[in-house]
Amino acid sequence: MQRLALFALDLAAVCLLVFGLYFPRHRRRDLVVAYLGVNVGVLAVAGSLSSGTVGAGLGLGLFGVLSIIRLRSTELDQHEVAYYFSALALGILGPLSSGPLWLCPALMALILVVMYLGDHPRLLRSYRRQTLVLDSAITDQAQLVAQLEQILGARVHVAHVERVDLVNETTVVEARYSYDRAALRDRELVG
Template sequence: MSRLVLVGINLIAVSLLVFGMYLPRHRRRDLVVAYLGVNVGVFAVATSLSNSTVGAGLGLGLFGVLSIIRLRSTELDQHEVAYYFSALALGILGPLAGTSLWVVAALTGLILAVMYIGDHPRMLRRHRRHLLVLDTAFTDPIALTAHLEQLLGARVYAANVERLDLVNDTTVVDVRYSQPASAATARRAVEVGAGR
């Protein structure tokens, strides 16, 4: 009976993670299949391992091997990596936890709550990151920051030069900045108007 409850908790949790949070926010169908497949596959293997004398060590090793294989196969954004590890953690949590159902349910709820809050659209909504190609070669970081603030109309927190080409007079820069409140308000008004 408790095994069926663990299966139910896992399926409900991964469904909430994938269909309740990830898909509505990011709309990447290929990763939906990956998250579901990894979660159910890890859950099945971890359930099999929990009945043997192999123990949690092999289960955690499996966790690491699957992570390396998956992360080397394609480039993922950081939020997608977080969803990936959450799906893995949910799959391995129940079978190898060795604790009561209430602890498994509480830890599952904790993972879902952290992902819901951490990836919420209102969390740090004014903060942005872009990779820009500028048509000027900037060797002075102060001049680069001033140019970016004028160009973006925002406060620049970090500007990391990825490539500086003095021959073609270009700069590739990874910039992190905060959008002004007035621009964020205007953008939200446009989004609301477009949604009608």
Template structure:
């Protein structure tokens, strides 16, 4: 009976995760089935292993290996928040399969996962900050000049840059930049900001 309650709690929790949090915020339909499949698959495997002679540690290791393989070998790129949803779906499945006492502990941990994802992925949290790959039609080898040019181009304060490629022949620069739009950074203070730049 306790196991069925945990199964039901897992189904409710993963439904809230996928249909209440992820899809309304990100609208990526292909990952809905991925999160549901990971959750139910881990729930089924962990539940079967919990009553077999095979150790639960082996089952957990296999589940983690499988999810990491899916994330690592995907042809399309995953954002970090989507990886967080993957691990949340996996964790909910494991909690739903572990028949621990007292029973409410697993339910509280499931709720904690949902609360953390709700808060951490909330659209209002750091909503002004942007992360963008920018291709510039000039080759920048000077960090201060690069930051000044990006701040003028993007119309905001640059917080960090990661130069991915400088092509002196084609005269281009590819840079990953994190910035706050609408807040104009003082170019004169750029040297002080460079401690956070790579």
């Protein structure tokens, strides 16, 4: 009976992760089915194999194999990778928990709380990252930062040049920048 309760707790936790946190914030339907499928698949496999003596080794092996398979597929943003690993961890925790009764629910709650706080829209909301293609070939770092700050209307913290094309006069740059509070408030009112 305890195993069934942990399985039900896992399903409730992954539904909260996917439908309560991920989808309302990011709206990618394709990843909803991926997170649910990975969680339930891991839960089923780990649940069926956990009755033996393989326990922790099985959990780590499943975690590693599934992460390699998934990370070799389509490109994911870092926050999507975090949700993916959270769904994996929730699926492994239920079947493979062998500690006190409170430990598994506490660890599941910890995962959900960390994801809620770490991906909260208000956390570091003025910081952004963007890849830009500029219509000029810029090799001087100070000039590049000045032009990016003018275009973005923000303070540039990092400008990583990915490619400079001297023939076609373009620069591809990844910029990490932030808005001050007043500029952020103005942007949110307009956008």
